[in-house]
Amino acid sequence: MCGIVGLFLKNSKLEPQLGSLLSAMLETMTERGPDSAGFAIYGSDVLGVKLTLRGPDPATLAGVISDLETATGHSCQKSPRDTHTVLSVPAGAEAEVRAWLAAKAPGIDVVSAGQRMEIYKEVGLPASVAERFDLAGMSGSHGIGHTRMATESAVTTNGAHPFSTGLDECLVHNGSLSNHNDLRRRLSREGLTFATRNDTEVAAGYLTWRMREGASLGQALQSSLTDLDGFFTFVVGTRTGFAVLRDPIACKPAVMAETDDYVAFGSEYRALVDLPGIAAARVFEPEPAKVYAWERH
Template sequence: MCGIVGIYLKSKKFEKDLGKMLSGMLINMESRGPDSAGFAIYKKEKKEEFKYSICINNLAFEKFKNGITGKIKFTSILKNSDHVILSSKENPKKVLDILNEFKEVSLVGYGKSIEIFKQIGNPKDVVKKFNLENFSGTHGIGHTRMATESAITTDGSHPYSTGSDECLVHNGSLSNHNNLRRNLTKKGINFKSENDTEVAAGYISNHLSSKKNLKETLMSGLDDLDGFYTFITGTRKGFAIVRDEIACKPAVVAETKDYVAIASEFQAMAHLPGVNMAKIFEPEPGIVYSWGN
């Protein structure tokens, strides 16, 4: 099962409502995934500043803050439930290395624009916990998980982010992920879980870093990723969906002049403004649909 959702705004009209729109979509997909939920939101970025989304788990916020003070020069550190958004102008590699030393916390994503929150629990509770309704932004992606491939943990939750400003949500299962993981690890990509989707995220990061665009990357994935999948993926300025050639995993797209919404089922988007006038279609198997770049 699993439910996937995403919204890409084509105009500025709904930027302030993005969190509210995505929140409703996630709650409506509870029936497809009650085990955990998560979302990535692309917000306005500050020049030369990177944001790090960190799940601090059971570690006290003050303890974490004290721990990194002096090690990382940060411009802000904001707590949101058990997640922290750390902003810094320092070199990302240095920051990532330092964060890696904190074994109690896990980095869920980083980039100039992206913020990621994910946690175990019912989508309704997860959305409330992080106050998703109050978020604004340009595009966002979310996931409700019914666990099959790996354990119900924060690291096993989606979205997965294995590169700067990249994220991926997945409905389905991959059958060649162990082999791909071995090959990608050799190329220097680090994986935190046994999850198949994290491998697909790593695959996408690897191809994007070799200067392929999002569409080309997902097209090569059709040859290399074996299994059932509908993917929604986001980059700093881009948004895309692809379904495998068999297309067992559902997806529906609603496009208006203001936004593109994607979900596993139409009921996830029934509350969106103007959806009944939207162009609604089912993405064809083996075809990459992308917006932005």
């Protein structure tokens, strides 16, 4: 079933409230996905690359990062949050850091990479996951979240959304794709790598590949209507943008609200009811097979 929430702030004065607003929206979707939860936050820029790392526990992850800094000679800015740590590395050192982690620390996952994006996800109730990472205390321009009810795979942290396969790009998904195995093989030949067998990671990889080939986010989403077989609602985040797409049948629930200050998405309207100014918002159901996109520069 799963639940999706998203919030894109047009008004920069609301940025300190992004985490608290998104946290409340995420918790409201608990009944749609009590197994695990995750969220992406687009916060402050760094000069290099933010790598969000996940380990089995905080102490193990801290030890691995210390060994990494010693081995590579890079002293990195670190922002630990429970089982995750955001590691800021020089842009030119990203490949070296990833190679060291793959060779020396196979139990540490690179959850996301980007100049602004940070992704956090874990098994557990959405409220618990949000509290563990202090989502309510985070700020930024936009964020998306997901609560998962695993119906086709095990309940694991790796299976939780959002999924990211490109810099500052991520996707959450409600639905099911039928051709994801074939598409995964095709994208692997294009140089993309996948950490799970989850169909949502393939959808994220598809968008990354299309944009790498020169398509805009809107164009990539539009082409997915032809290339992805199944039923889905996607909410996508990029460094400057936020987008929504439902498949041509649109069998999964979705509602949006827009004001002068923000655009919000929820799998159900109750996820939006506590947003500021919601009484005066334009509330609507996104149409099937239509790309909705907003950007902030």
